[in-house]
Amino acid sequence: MTQRQPYDAFLATVLRVEPLSQHFTRITFGGSELEHFGTDGFDQRIKLLLPLADGSFPELGLFDEPRPEMHDWYRRWRELPDAARNAIRTYTVRAVRPAEAEIDVDFVLHGTEGPASAWAQQASAGDRLIVIGPDSRAAGPAGGIEWNPGAARRVLLAGDETAAPAICSILEALPSDFTGEAIIEVPAPGDALPVAHPSGVTVRWLGRGDTAHGTLLEPTIREWGARRGTAAAATTTTTTRGAEPETIGQEDVLWEVPEEVSGEEYAWLAGEAGVVTRLRRHLVRDLNIDRKAVAFMGYWKIGRAEG
Template identity: 30%
Template sequence: MSSPGFAEALVLRTQQLTPHMYRLTFRSEFAADFTLGAPGQYLKVLAPALGEAGPPVFDPDTYKSRMRTYTLRHVRPQVQEFDIDFVVHGEEGIAGPWAKQAKAGDRILISRPGTLKFTGEGADWHLFVADMAAIPAAAIELEGLPEHAVGDAFFEILSEADRQPVRAPAGINIHWIIKADSHAPSDELIDAVRSVTWRDGAPSVFVAGEFSIAGTLRSFFRKERPTRKDLTYVSSYWKLGLIEPEHKMFKAQAAA
């Protein structure tokens, strides 16, 4: 049973994009209201328990502990369809393991989309930084850039085979940085960003990923390479050792 804020979404198709990323295509009545600009926005997802077809039972007292946030990778509102890319780290987490074994006919609960507050309009060049959990959001922004855009994108992945096609402008250099241990620090990613050739003009900066990545680079772009606030998006999407509700609390306390 769903709540007024959630609707069922039916799995139509599944595709393994890379060893650690699965794309699921859904149909839902909510998707009829999505706009073609919706990719890049995010949904709250309630997945069934591992091995269950769903949908999960909505419990107003406990649903937040199972709720996870995912990016809308593609939308097709005319047929009420959308795609979500799920990162899978073995049996860790809730939605990832479920997505790995999901099949057509399985069902989840979804919310209506929220808006990602980022724009690169007016920038002279672009800089993107994302770990694997944030690649879907970063890829969407890259794919929406004008053809003449220039800059760099640094994507942290778990293996060489986790590279995936991104339709970025020819002037965007995509750097794939491999970190085989998902629990290890992202030192190589951060060092690569610190060493990037700084171009003339004002950059747009998009940084998303684990809490320590966001914190370190937020400080870097404030103190060492000051950027325009209106062109800078830095956000932690998760934190090692914490589930999403705990991460949100930790993030709020750190910002206070």
């Protein structure tokens, strides 16, 4: 019997392309093995291995038996000549339908500078890529989910368009007793997407227009902090401070998530690294929110090619 890796490779074919707004499009992928694609929802991360210009993929041993571990195939990929190395990007699963062997991934369209955006703009039924994601047949957890509010039921979710699919997925999975706010900055007002959420959670979409990332998100979070008031801050009896987290890997993207949250409130921040770092600093230093109750993830960094 084949031993599956917690994060395994799935050959996926485009079934449908659905424009959602000016800057968002949803691509539905199918494939016989996707009936085994496993996820608990929330902000489940996956890797998309985009094809080379001719539609092919480099030989990485992804479908060998036994299945290679991630560090093995990734090492092979890193060792490829530049011309033979396909692009790999990280995304969030928007929806999974095992019975139909389908998954949805929402793409942000921002021109052809990034390989994933360029691919998504031209994608049509029958195109293929490789998805690296959780396999329900594997033993043990796959990981890739950072949403972890613990006992907290008062939440703040904030991010830019790259975090919008994760925030929407989280909102749709929240139990009805959650309260709080979700604040999402997107390229244009028309990029606001319909999303189900608990009645106690307010969802705000901020159309950025031609201004810089964070121009609307940062002051809106400060307004949220002012409305939160000193009473909430007074209930935080233990605030964990300390040095800013170290950058990780070669991407120099900041990422820090608490392992355990014991308080009543929880914040989840994702998007451009500089913006979410400033937001996190405001929550912890200015609003006195426990650092261990704030998850923040730099999905991308200004000046570095993405998506």
